[in-house]
Amino acid sequence: xxxxxxxxxxxxxxxxxxxxxxxxxxxxxxxxxxxxxxxxxxxxxxxxxxxxxxxxxxxxxxxxxxxxxxxxxxxxxxxxxxxxxxxxxxxxxxxxxxxxxxxxxxxxxxxxxxxxxxxxxxxxxxxxxxxxxxxxxxxxxxxxxxxxxxxxxxxxxxxxxxxxxxxxxxxxxxxxxxxxxxxxxxxxxxxxxxxxxxxxxxxxxxxxxxxxxxxxxxxxxxxxxxxxxxxxxxxxxxxxxxxxxxxxxxxxxxxxxxxxxxxxxxxxxxxxxxxx
Amino acid sequence: xxxxxxxxxxxxxxxxxxxxxxxxxxxxxxxxxxxxxxxxxxxxxxxxxxxxxxxxxxxxxxxxxxxxxxxxxxxxxxxxxxxxxxxxxxxxxxxxxxxxxxxxxxxxxxxxxxxxxxxxxxxxxxxxxxxxxxxxxxxxxxxxxxxxxxxxxxxxxxxxxxxxxxxxxxxxxxxxxxxxxxxxxxxxxxxxxxxxxxxxxxxxxxxxxxxxxxxxxxxxxxxxxxxxxxxxxxxxxxxxxxxxxxxxxxxxxxxxxxxxxxxxxxxxxxxxxxxxxxxxxxxxxxxx
Amino acid sequence: xxxxxxxxxxxxxxxxxxxxxxxxxxxxxxxxxxxxxxxxxxxxxxxxxxxxxxxxxxxxxxxxxxxxxxxxxxxxxxxxxxxxxxxxxxxxxxxxxxxxxxxxxxxxxxxxxxxxxxxxxxxxxxxxxxxxxxxxxxxxxxxxxxxxxxxxxxxxxxxxxxxxxxxxxxxxxxxxxxxxxxxxxxxxxxxxxxxxxxxxxxxxxxxxxxxxxxxxxxxxxxxxxxxxxxxxxxxxxxxxxxxxxxxxxxxxxxxxxxxxxxxxxxxxxxxxxxxxxxxxxxxxxxxxxxxxxxxxxxxxxxxxxxxxxxxxxxxxxxxxxxxxxxx
Numbered sequence: 015x016x017x018x019x020x021x022x023x024x025x026x027x028x029x030x031x032x033x034x035x036x037x038x039x040x041x042x043x044x045x046x047x048x049x050x051x052x053x054x055x056x057x058x059x060x061x062x063x064x065x066x067x068x069x070x071x072x073x074x075x076x077x078x079x080x081x082x083x084x085x086x087x088x089x090x091x092x093x094x095x096x097x098x099x100x101x102x103x104x105x106x107x108x109x110x111x112x113x114x115x116x117x118x119x120x121x122x123x124x125x126x127x128x129x130x131x132x133x134x135x136x137x138x139x140x141x142x143x144x145x146x147x148x149x150x151x152x153x154x155x156x157x158x159x160x161x162x163x164x165x166x167x168x169x170x171x172x173x174x175x176x177x178x179x180x181x182x183x184x185x186x187x188x189x190x191x192x193x194x195x196x197x198x199x200x201x202x203x204x205x206x207x208x209x210x211x212x213x214x215x216x217x218x219x220x221x222x223x224x225x226x227x228x229x230x231x232x233x234x235x236x237x238x239x240x241x242x243x244x245x246x247x248x249x250x251x252x253x254x255x256x257x258x259x260x261x262x263x264x265x266x267x268x269x270x271x272x273x274x275x276x277x278x279x280x281x282x283x284x285x286x287x288x289x290x
Numbered sequence: 291x292x293x294x295x296x297x298x299x300x301x302x303x304x305x306x307x308x309x310x311x312x313x314x315x316x317x318x319x320x321x322x323x324x325x326x327x328x329x330x331x332x333x334x335x336x337x338x339x340x341x342x343x344x345x346x347x348x349x350x351x352x353x354x355x356x357x358x359x360x361x362x363x364x365x366x367x368x369x370x371x372x373x374x375x376x377x378x379x380x381x382x383x384x385x386x387x388x389x390x391x392x393x394x395x396x397x398x399x400x401x402x403x404x405x406x407x408x409x410x411x412x413x414x415x416x417x418x419x420x421x422x423x424x425x426x427x428x429x430x431x432x433x434x435x436x437x438x439x440x441x442x443x444x445x446x447x448x449x450x451x452x453x454x455x456x457x458x459x460x461x462x463x464x465x466x467x468x469x470x471x472x473x474x475x476x477x478x479x480x481x482x483x484x485x486x487x488x489x490x491x492x493x494x495x496x497x498x499x500x501x502x503x504x505x506x507x508x509x510x511x512x513x514x515x516x517x518x519x520x521x522x523x524x525x526x527x528x529x530x531x532x533x534x535x536x537x538x539x540x541x542x543x544x545x546x547x548x549x550x551x552x553x554x555x556x557x558x559x560x561x562x563x564x565x566x567x568x569x570x571x572x573x574x575x576x577x578x
Numbered sequence: 579x580x581x582x583x584x585x586x587x588x589x590x591x592x593x594x595x596x597x598x599x600x601x602x603x604x605x606x607x608x609x610x611x612x613x614x615x616x617x618x619x620x621x622x623x624x625x626x627x628x629x630x631x632x633x634x635x636x637x638x639x640x641x642x643x644x645x646x647x648x649x650x651x652x653x654x655x656x657x658x659x660x661x662x663x664x665x666x667x668x669x670x671x672x673x674x675x676x677x678x679x680x681x682x683x684x685x686x687x688x689x690x691x692x693x694x695x696x697x698x699x700x701x702x703x704x705x706x707x708x709x710x711x712x713x714x715x716x717x718x719x720x721x722x723x724x725x726x727x728x729x730x731x732x733x734x735x736x737x738x739x740x741x742x743x744x745x746x747x748x749x750x751x752x753x754x755x756x757x758x759x760x761x762x763x764x765x766x767x768x769x770x771x772x773x774x775x776x777x778x779x780x781x782x783x784x785x786x787x788x789x790x791x792x793x794x795x796x797x798x799x800x801x802x803x804x805x806x807x808x809x810x811x812x813x814x815x816x817x818x819x820x821x822x823x824x825x826x827x828x829x830x831x832x833x834x835x836x837x838x839x840x841x842x843x844x845x846x847x848x849x850x851x852x853x854x855x856x857x858x859x860x861x862x863x864x865x866x867x868x869x870x871x872x873x874x875x876x877x878x879x880x881x882x883x884x885x886x887x888x889x890x891x892x893x894x895x896x897x898x899x900x901x902x903x904x905x
Binding site: 051055059062067070072075078196203208213216217221223 | 316332334335337338339341342343344345346348349351353355356357360363365366486487489492493496499500505506510511512515540
């Protein structure tokens, strides 16, 4: 019977999560050929996206106030942050499949919070190479730009990377919460998540009003890479967003997570109410 | 749908007796129509796809128009109006032109159930392509048309009103859809020889979009990359139909690029046909 | 934890006025309300073994989801193992095991043994407890020979035994089984039933199972709850249920030569004949006679080529109960 004395021992709150994740990593890397293919294709996709920027900047010197060096830094921060979030949290967009297969009901039978279980139910190891592409762009971007290095700048970069990763992770979770209502239309949330990823690598100063409303404020994508770079390099920035806003990247993460947890909570309520 | 893609008539059924050609057309017309109806079953996904295409449309328009402005009002042969049309039309075609490389046939070859398809008195290549094209054409209704309407109403896109240009544009779009599924058939048909076609599929996904002009028009490429792209069928999937529909390429030049599309359709069809024959022999040898 | 587990010492399930309504889309945008569970009141004591039966759509799965905290009741109260399922879900998860016939708790691409290692971590079992409990379940459910096999390669019977072990790994006080024997062959069913009886005898585990197979009920359950359209229609022993309607099994015999209807076999009723009397069906009550006795009575009169025994179907019992109740 449920004797508390027999539990514990090798405990630690992370043990259940670690057990699942460790076995997921083993399972993914066990098919070596397939795994190598995934690693390679992640790099290729990253390179093609970089190539797009390069092709565009062959014809122009600057876009929206950013030259190629600056936009490389934007791409580096955005891609590193998004790919890291994708590695740890990206699979939550499989929620519709979990709902159809009843896997979520099984999560209810385990003594951990549902969202924590969903996030740790999988890890996409194949994205590490994509993070590598982002980091390379970031390092090159830092080297080719004229940056007055100081401990503050280093701290700023670390904070921005963490905050942006959290913003994208929150975006994934918010999308999952919405999918409780839109089981058949996960492409709709993908529009915001992957549109957000694409938007994050752009100079936000070129956006029209609808995009400013969507990716400037509602989903604070401009805060993940563009605004911090503008602040870091001391660029003029967009007229609708003063450059000091780049310091508010952590606030964007907090805002995204507030929305994400609300969306998740509402979604779970809807599911438990039988609307799923 | 009254679509009978011209180049397909040059298929192997050419040598069938008279009357067989009309039977062939009727059967494939039915397959096309059944694919079209199947497309109608995924309405939720179509709506989601529409939202995604519109979002990306806005993002592309803003960055590409900024690039045209920075380039002094012209970029790789595109002025502002042309680049806006480019951004919207590429999103409008994205729901119908297969740039992902995935088809049901790949799974059927992998699990061996294609053997059943090969026993039927229908050519596997033409039959699956007809069904897939039918399904893709349906996507023009919930995704293609609304995006074009939206692009015109709020996106600042202008389209030519001359019926001859529009008709040629429509033909070019249909050829692009057909060509994409003939190419994806080649991707699936590699499964006759390899156990896992996912590698080829992923490669197709990465290369086709880039060389078709999904990210930026191919004309912006540096000379060597531009030449490389033109040596592939991929520009015929997006760049060509977009240029013809928007009227950026017109007159004899338009007829020329559509002619290139037709040539690619014929060539890719022939390769697929040979691969099917060889694949069938390989299955027969293995099965015997 | 300690106080709550003593509270669950007496009752496993306590349900009062439990109601669950769903809004379903009927036509276009019109929505109508459907009552899946309607004012259900029942108590299951600790250590009981209860069959929860009813026709399809009678509200069984909905009830189980409310017991597990997956669905919120529209009205009424639920206590499972002394806890409020929705509010205390995580605490309840330590005392409740559920086997869903249709959804798997195992990792399909991993060997069965690895699923148990993960579940032991999920339930924070001590290394010693994990070893002992896994060994016990592996032995009694005979999982040893396919413990290293990925779950997706298991047969249905193997997988179901694996699922039962997964639900019992953390030694829950209450085990709920939703259609555990559906699709299993006779031998697999038998093994599973024997295991559940043994598990209950060894640990006093409370069992609640939904099933379409009266064989499950007659071998496993001392008490039967019958639901009809979300309401409790019968609560009592299987014998009592049989007395009301006769939970009869059917002997089907194929004869060597066509024969007239086999009337007048003791404690058996002739249901019908096919093929001009080549195949005949006789219903008999388990309480009054045995299949062997009916068969020997038949064999005295005609030559039997082949035979089979059909278990009574829950749907059939339910139909007859309603007929008997004059509904």
